[in-house]
Amino acid sequence: MQYWLMKSEPQVFSIDDLERQGRSPWEGVRNYQARNFMRDGMKVGDQAFLYHSSCDVPGVAGVMEVARAAYPDPTQFDRRSPYYDEASTRESPRWLLVDVAFSRRFRDVVPLERLRAERALAGMQLLRRGNRLSVMPVTAAEWRAVLKLA
DNA sequence: GCCAACGTTGGC
DNA sequence: GCCAACGTTGGC
Numbered sequence: 322m323q324y325w326l327m328k329s330e331p332q333v334f335s336i337d338d339l340e341r342q343g344r345s346p347w348e349g350v351r352n353y354q355a356r357n358f359m360r361d362g363m364k365v366g367d368q369a370f371l372y373h374s375s376c377d378v379p380g381v382a383g384v385m386e387v388a389r390a391a392y393p394d395p396t397q398f399d400r401r402s403p404y405y406d407e408a409s410t411r412e413s414p415r416w417l418l419v420d421v422a423f424s425r426r427f428r429d430v431v432p433l434e435r436l437r438a439e440r441a442l443a444g445m446q447l448l449r450r451g452n453r454l455s456v457m458p459v460t461a462a463e464w465r466a467v468l469k470l471a
Numbered sequence: 472g473c474c475a476a477c478g479t480t481g482g483c
Numbered sequence: 484g485c486c487a488a489c490g491t492t493g494g495c
Contacts (some may be wrong), residue, residue, distance in 0.1 A: 328481090351479095352490080375481050433482080451488040453480050 323362060324459040325369035326381070326447055327421070336371050336382035344388055344422040348396050349404040351416060355456035359419050360391045362458065369421065370459065370467065372447070373430060380432040381467055389420035406431045427471040441466035 327347060339345055350356055367387040388467070393414035396404035409415035420440055425449045436442050461465075 332479090356492095379482070453489060455480085 323364065323365060323367045323462040324457050324461060325358070325363065325387075326372050326399050327369050327385075327454040328372045328374045328456050330375045331373045331382070332376070334372065336423075339371065339383075339385060339421065339423045340426055342423075344420060346394070346420050347418045350394070350396055350418060350455060351404065351406070352453075352455060355454055356417055358456045358458065361418050363390060363419050365390055366466070368424070369466075371421075374455075378430050378432050380430040380434075380471070381427065382430045382434065383426040384424040385421040386424050387419050388422040391419050394418040418460040431467060431470045435470055436467070439466060441468065 332370065334345070340445070347359075358435060365387055369385050369387065371379045371385055373381050373382045393411075394404070394416040396402040397406040397409045397414060397416045398411065399405055404416075436445065437448055442448060442463055443460075444465050445459070446452060447459075
C-alpha cells in the first residue's frame with residue numbers, strides 16, 4: 322500500500338465536502354507529473370492526505386482512500402468546465418483522475434507551519450522549495466509522523 | 472533543441 | 484496583492 326498527498330483549495334473542494342459526499346472524483350489535475358502519479362502509482366486502497374492550499378491555514382485536513390484507479394477526467398471534454406481542454410480527445414484523453422473516499426477529518430488542520438517545524442518531515446516533498454505539485458507520494462515514515470500531529 | 476515570454480501555483 | 488518558482492508554449 323502506498324501513501325499520497327493531494328492538494329485542493331478548500332473553497333473549491335474541502336475535507337468537509339468530501340465528508341458530506343462520502344466519495345468523489347478528484348477532478349481537475351492538469352499537470353503531467355501529478356497525472357502520472359495517479360496513472361502509474363495509485364492503487365485502490367492507497368491512502369492519501371487531503372491538503373488545503375491557498376487558504377487561511379494551509380495544511381493537512383484529513384485522510385482519504387483511493388476508491389477507483391485512474392480513468393479519463395470527464396471535465397476535460399466539458400466546454401463549460403474550468404478544466405476544459407480543447408486539445409484533448411476522447412480517443413486519446415490527456416487527463417486522468419481517480420475516485421477518492423472519505424476516511425477521516427482531523428479535528429484541526431495540521432498547519433504547513435507545523436509540518437515545517439517537524440524534524441521527521443525535513444525531507445518531505447511537500448516542503449521542498451518551490452514545490453507546486455498537487456499530487457505527490459508520501460513515505461510511510463512521513464505518513465506516521467503527520468498522523469502523530471493530528 | 473534553445474530560450475524568452477507567459478501563465479499558474481501557492482505562501483505570505 | 485505581491486512575488487518566487489516552476490511548467491508550458493512557440494518562434495527560431
